[in-house]
Amino acid sequence: MSSLSNYLASNQARFRDELFAFLRIPSVSARSEHAGDLRACAAWLRENMQAAGLHTTIHETPGHPIVLGEWRGAGAGAPTVLVYGHYDVQPVEPLELWESPPFEPEIRDGRIYARGSVDDKGQLFLHIKAIEAHLATAGSLPCNVIVLAEGEEEVGSDNLAAFVEAQASHLACDGVVISDSAMFAPGQPSILSSLRGLAYFQIDLEGPSVDLHSGSYGGAVVNPAMALARILATFHDATGRVAIPGFYDAVREWEPEVRAQIRGLPFDDEHFRHEVGATALGGEAGWTTLERIWCRPTCEVNGLLSGYTGEGAKTVLPSKAMAKVSCRLVPDQTPSAIAELLRRHLAQVAPAGVRVQVTELHGGNPWRATLAGPLFDAGRRALERAFGKAPVIVGEGGSIPVVHDFTRVLGAPVMLMGFGLPGENAHAPNEWMSDENFVKGTQAAAYLWEELVRRG
Amino acid sequence: MSSLSNYLASNQARFRDELFAFLRIPSVSARSEHAGDLRACAAWLRENMQAAGLHTTIHETPGHPIVLGEWRGAGAGAPTVLVYGHYDVQPVEPLELWESPPFEPEIRDGRIYARGSVDDKGQLFLHIKAIEAHLATAGSLPCNVIVLAEGEEEVGSDNLAAFVEAQASHLACDGVVISDSAMFAPGQPSILSSLRGLAYFQIDLEGPSVDLHSGSYGGAVVNPAMALARILATFHDATGRVAIPGFYDAVREWEPEVRAQIRGLPFDDEHFRHEVGATALGGEAGWTTLERIWCRPTCEVNGLLSGYTGEGAKTVLPSKAMAKVSCRLVPDQTPSAIAELLRRHLAQVAPAGVRVQVTELHGGNPWRATLAGPLFDAGRRALERAFGKAPVIVGEGGSIPVVHDFTRVLGAPVMLMGFGLPGENAHAPNEWMSDENFVKGTQAAAYLWEELVRRG
Numbered sequence: 001m002s003s004l005s006n007y008l009a010s011n012q013a014r015f016r017d018e019l020f021a022f023l024r025i026p027s028v029s030a031r032s033e034h035a036g037d038l039r040a041c042a043a044w045l046r047e048n049m050q051a052a053g054l055h056t057t058i059h060e061t062p063g064h065p066i067v068l069g070e071w072r073g074a075g076a077g078a079p080t081v082l083v084y085g086h087y088d089v090q091p092v093e094p095l096e097l098w099e100s101p102p103f104e105p106e107i108r109d110g111r112i113y114a115r116g117s118v119d120d121k122g123q124l125f126l127h128i129k130a131i132e133a134h135l136a137t138a139g140s141l142p143c144n145v146i147v148l149a150e151g152e153e154e155v156g157s158d159n160l161a162a163f164v165e166a167q168a169s170h171l172a173c174d175g176v177v178i179s180d181s182a183m184f185a186p187g188q189p190s191i192l193s194s195l196r197g198l199a200y201f202q203i204d205l206e207g208p209s210v211d212l213h214s215g216s217y218g219g220a221v222v223n224p225a226m227a228l229a230r231i232l233a234t235f236h237d238a239t240g241r242v243a244i245p246g247f248y249d250a251v252r253e254w255e256p257e258v259r260a261q262i263r264g265l266p267f268d269d270e271h272f273r274h275e276v277g278a279t280a281l282g283g284e285a286g287w288t289t290l291e292r293i294w295c296r297p298t299c300e301v302n303g304l305l306s307g308y309t310g311e312g313a314k315t316v317l318p319s320k321a322m323a324k325v326s327c328r329l330v331p332d333q334t335p336s337a338i339a340e341l342l343r344r345h346l347a348q349v350a351p352a353g354v355r356v357q358v359t360e361l362h363g364g365n366p367w368r369a370t371l372a373g374p375l376f377d378a379g380r381r382a383l384e385r386a387f388g389k390a391p392v393i394v395g396e397g398g399s400i401p402v403v404h405d406f407t408r409v410l411g412a413p414v415m416l417m418g419f420g421l422p423g424e425n426a427h428a429p430n431e432w433m434s435d436e437n438f439v440k441g442t443q444a445a446a447y448l449w450e451e452l453v454r455r456g
Numbered sequence: 457m458s459s460l461s462n463y464l465a466s467n468q469a470r471f472r473d474e475l476f477a478f479l480r481i482p483s484v485s486a487r488s489e490h491a492g493d494l495r496a497c498a499a500w501l502r503e504n505m506q507a508a509g510l511h512t513t514i515h516e517t518p519g520h521p522i523v524l525g526e527w528r529g530a531g532a533g534a535p536t537v538l539v540y541g542h543y544d545v546q547p548v549e550p551l552e553l554w555e556s557p558p559f560e561p562e563i564r565d566g567r568i569y570a571r572g573s574v575d576d577k578g579q580l581f582l583h584i585k586a587i588e589a590h591l592a593t594a595g596s597l598p599c600n601v602i603v604l605a606e607g608e609e610e611v612g613s614d615n616l617a618a619f620v621e622a623q624a625s626h627l628a629c630d631g632v633v634i635s636d637s638a639m640f641a642p643g644q645p646s647i648l649s650s651l652r653g654l655a656y657f658q659i660d661l662e663g664p665s666v667d668l669h670s671g672s673y674g675g676a677v678v679n680p681a682m683a684l685a686r687i688l689a690t691f692h693d694a695t696g697r698v699a700i701p702g703f704y705d706a707v708r709e710w711e712p713e714v715r716a717q718i719r720g721l722p723f724d725d726e727h728f729r730h731e732v733g734a735t736a737l738g739g740e741a742g743w744t745t746l747e748r749i750w751c752r753p754t755c756e757v758n759g760l761l762s763g764y765t766g767e768g769a770k771t772v773l774p775s776k777a778m779a780k781v782s783c784r785l786v787p788d789q790t791p792s793a794i795a796e797l798l799r800r801h802l803a804q805v806a807p808a809g810v811r812v813q814v815t816e817l818h819g820g821n822p823w824r825a826t827l828a829g830p831l832f833d834a835g836r837r838a839l840e841r842a843f844g845k846a847p848v849i850v851g852e853g854g855s856i857p858v859v860h861d862f863t864r865v866l867g868a869p870v871m872l873m874g875f876g877l878p879g880e881n882a883h884a885p886n887e888w889m890s891d892e893n894f895v896k897g898t899q900a901a902a903y904l905w906e907e908l909v910r911r912g
Binding site: 196198200207209210212215217218219220221222223225226228229230232233235236278279280281282283284289292293297298300301303304305306307308312314315316318321323324326351352353354361362396397399 | 654664666668669673677679686689692733735737740748753754760761770771772774779780782810854855
């Protein structure tokens with residue numbers, strides 16, 4: 001056993017104790033009454049990073065502070081890698097559904113239960129302990145490292161992009177590592193290869209200027225709720241393919257080997273259907289469930305509102321109808337191009353008698369990892385060493401906007417190497433992180449720096 | 457001038473004063489705090505009817521009392537006619553939109569402004585004054601008359617059908633007269649020839665058992681909001697015809713002369729469109745606007761609700777989606793047959809992956825008048841005498857359920873002879889009745905009894 005592995009093993013209990021102290025700070029960024037806790041959490045983190053051997057600074061933002069830890073002793077000839085994480089957590093309500101208090105961490109059945117355990121304190125903290133292990137045993141790291149921890153990820157990372165832009169030359173690096181996602185399955189390390197983007201719209205229809213009596217007017221006035229339904233029904237064809245003209249034009253084909261790899265993952269549709277609680281699954285013909293979620297763009301209704309929605313019957317012919325509609329995007333679709341296609345399509349399909357307004361509410365670009373290069377190769381080897389199993393490449397149907405910001409501003413490849421697990425309740429009551437993944441994740445994070453400079 | 461006409465003319469000012477006293481009583485049936493006012497209103501009405509020469513009784517119900525006034529001096533050989541009206545009124549909110557207080561009647565520009573002026577106190581009261589005129593001048597009426605005034609019309613007439621059924625033999629009659637509708641235009645008396653029925657449903661769809669993240673699941677799970685839109689879009693074809701199989705099977709064809717008469721009415725689509733405030737009108741191809749509202753059945757969305765409907769963006773894939781859908785019916789469609797057709801259609805078009813539930817919320821049969829017979833002929837002549845113009849036959853797109861009850865229980869023809877006018881704000885602030893229509897309506901109501909026994 002190397003002295004690095006030995007240090008990790010003999011200090012694991014202390015690491016866990018420190019993590020528990022980190023988890024006890026209720027750093028809920030969405031609640032203004034916790035502003036002091038965010039500040040205390042940043043101070044605690046800075047102190048812990050300092051003790052690990054990093055040079056630390058705290059950077060104020062219009063919101064919660066950013067904590068920076070740096071070790072640049074490897075010199076200009078060595079690679080520099082930025083590790084990103086966040087110390088803020090989701091709100092804990094509804095409290096009554098927690099089996100143990102959210103800010104009193106507890107291990108049950110090999111799981112560390114606490115708000116923030118997996119999202120993202122545990123996954124951020126294991127990187128700090130990995131760095132500590134190198135500095136404590138060898139007195140140095142094989143490469144230069146920057147740890148950037150923000151306190152606003154759960155509220156939209158509003159001030160992060162501006163900070164990264166302002167500090168771009170200081171944060172210049174050869175790669176970014178993020179551990180804020182999940183592994184495909186227990187014991188199966190994973191590297192995230194893609195994130196979908198988002199183009200979110202509100203569609204408002206107005207027919208008559210006021211709600212009308214459906215008896216006295218019904219049949220002669222265009223009903224905006226019915227018109228909305230007919231419009232939405234044009235968004236897909238019978239095979240589940242999005243039928244907005246031009247929607248797929250910018251979609252980059254997936255490499256056959258990535259599709260083959262995804263199709264090779266052990267995934268049970270029936271189990272997934274049962275978890276979802278639906279009577280059947282659905283989606284675009286010709287793609288598997290994982291491909292539909294990871295590789296294909298979508299167009300979904302997120303909300304509908306029109307007329308009378310209370311108890312019983314009210315004979316109203318509504319004046320207005322509203323739909324929230326969002327598209328998940330894949331490379332190289334962009335929110336602005338999709339908005340333009342949607343507007344054109346609506347102009348084609350909206351019937352006379354209704355005014356249509358489209359509002360763009362939210363947008364984010366899709367992202368695909370470079371599945372090659374020194375950082376990616378090092379990540380693969382480090383994960384295999386720690387877990388005894390080569391990592392699989394997985395996708396993610398959701399969006400992590402900061403990934404796109406790092407790529408855009410720093411021009412460096414981003415590797416998403418997560419240690420969560422399915423069912424971890426990241427934004428729900430009883431959030432947990434696998435204790436085994438905390439241990440092996442710390443090892444993988446430590447091996448990463450060795451692997452990055454290993455000569456093939 | 458006959459002594460009847462003379463009496464009406466010389467007492468018109470007093471009639472108006474009495475009507476104002478009637479209107480001052482805030483008999484809002486929907487508000488429990490007005491229960492005492494309803495009782496006071498019934499007592500006032502009874503006294504006024506008694507003074508007019510009717511034999512009066514008050515009948516308690518589980519809700520507000522029914523006032524009955526009778527004069528049966530014409531004997532068994534003469535016809536008996538029942539006049540129906542209601543003394544309760546709609547709520548007055550929003551109060552700030554009234555130009556004069558709702559229970560302080562005021563004449564402006566030839567209109568009597570007050571809550572209940574046209575719906576229905578003014579139209580009920582003119583019948584009482586017409587009866588009074590006969591009894592005061594001739595000491596008798598040419599036929600037997602029953603006046604039935606209820607206090608629950610604006611809250612669904614819950615106790616009326618049971619009362620009519622219980623008193624069926626006492627209320628036996630040769631015809632029913634109701635003045636609770638509007639004339640087609642100022643100066644143009646009208647007889648209502650039809651009412652549409654109603655079949656009101658709630659359609660609930662459930663897909664996944666809980667709301668899901670639209671990123672992590674979107675594309676692989678059937679979205680119930682999108683499924684609902686696609687289902688609703690099957691309810692009509694491209695020509696505006698209802699496409700639920702069998703929907704028109706029970707529709708009775710309209711007599712060509714009734715259609716011709718409706719098409720001959722002076723109606724301006726562009727004016728109607730402007731009043732409605734829509735950019736264009738719509739509806740079933742091949743029918744005019746008035747035919748679409750009066751003669752044709754419809755299928756309308758009255759409400760939509762699914763997922764997130766607040767401000768901004770929430771990336772939810774909803775578990776549920778709901779639509780309120782109602783069909784206006786024409787003879788001989790029935791709510792139960794339409795419910796069966798809808799259920800069958802939904803079973804055909806609902807996609808796998810959603811559970812569909814249909815709840816029948818409300819139903820009412822359509823009605824068509826018998827446009828012949830002594831009562832109808834007498835009504836025509838009485839209206840022409842009072843207004844100097846022959847009445848037109850009009851339809852009504854809404855429903856008046858009591859009409860069907862009277863037809864069903866008493867087996868007598870119902871004649872709807874209304875004195876309201878378009879724009880009368882019956883259920884809105886600033887309700888009004890034309891003072892001229894109050895005067896001429898009283899005359900028409902008085903002439904009706906003469907015309908009913910006139911030998912051709």
